[in-house]
Amino acid sequence: MKFTKMHGLGNDFIVVNGFIEDVRIIFDKAAKICDRHRGIGADGILLVLPSEKADLKMRIINSDGSEADMCGNGIRCFARYAFSRGLVKKTNMTVETLAGIIKPEVIVKDDLIESVRVDMGCYSLKCKDVPLKEDVKEEAVDLDIEVDGQGFKFTGVSMGNPHCVIFVDDVESFPVEQLGPKIENHPFFPKKTNVEFVQVKGRDFLKMRVWERGAGLTMACGTGACASAVAAYKKGLTGPKVTVNLPGGDLYIEVEESGRVYMTGPAAEVYTGEIDLNIL
Numbered sequence: 001m002k003f004t005k006m007h008g009l010g011n012d013f014i015v016v017n018g019f020i021e022d023v024r025i026i027f028d029k030a031a032k033i034c035d036r037h038r039g040i041g042a043d044g045i046l047l048v049l050p051s052e053k054a055d056l057k058m059r060i061i062n063s064d065g066s067e068a069d070m071c072g073n074g075i076r077c078f079a080r081y082a083f084s085r086g087l088v089k090k091t092n093m094t095v096e097t098l099a100g101i102i103k104p105e106v107i108v109k110d111d112l113i114e115s116v117r118v119d120m121g122c123y124s125l126k127c128k129d130v131p132l133k134e135d136v137k138e139e140a141v142d143l144d145i146e147v148d149g150q151g152f153k154f155t156g157v158s159m160g161n162p163h164c165v166i167f168v169d170d171v172e173s174f175p176v177e178q179l180g181p182k183i184e185n186h187p188f189f190p191k192k193t194n195v196e197f198v199q200v201k202g203r204d205f206l207k208m209r210v211w212e213r214g215a216g217l218t219m220a221c222g223t224g225a226c227a228s229a230v231a232a233y234k235k236g237l238t239g240p241k242v243t244v245n246l247p248g249g250d251l252y253i254e255v256e257e258s259g260r261v262y263m264t265g266p267a268a269e270v271y272t273g274e275i276d277l278n279i280l
């Protein structure tokens, strides 16, 4: 199987072109392919597929083999891959995902791809959309959760995939690896959840670390950055446009009154390779 290794702020992916590869076997082998010691190694796999509803379809498989509805860093890599290989000829494209049609735009300057701006669709704070086990409130803002005997306030956000955003005083020293997996698997979240720990540094600046559903600690999460920006804005902690600083770098997020969210950031290609999946 031929593949391309890409990343968005260090959130890394194995991209496979489903127009030329038989991708069916990948679902069973995903965890082995993503293993950093015995496989290629990545936070996830992106499948490039034909679509009847959009220019292309993207499927996302987490490093534990589970399928995700959406991936923010992934869609920027996907758009760069599709544009640079001529699968889509225009800089604006539509991509079918399990979270609906997402619209990335490749930003080209001096013949080089500088960044990708993505219309991520609309967020939802409704408990049933996040989803939360119980429909406790009209909006999932400032709900209580207890882990390891400690209580936290969280905001549940759907960006097509589930997010639990927790504001903390000092994100650098926060025990993300200890509490992240417990919140990911907390009974509140029937489909599990991505978990963002966020420090407000200013009206237009957030610092965030993430524990991802199905992938654990990653250097960045695009949908997580969008969910954090939404939660901060809804709580009045920031304005609608923020830079979100993650361990892998910065993303720029804009939240519109309509609920539509835009994300801008880089996407990089690292190398192409070929692997015999029978040996895994």
Ligand SMILES: N[C@@H](CCC[C@H](N)C(=O)O)C(=O)O
Pocket: 011, 044, 060, 062, 067, 068, 069, 070, 071, 072, 073, 074, 161, 162, 194, 212, 213, 214, 215, 218, 220, 221, 222, 223, 224
């Ligand atoms: N890293 C991604 C999110 C990938 C999917 C996520 N782990 C899930 O299961 O929802 C991003 O950049 O958004």
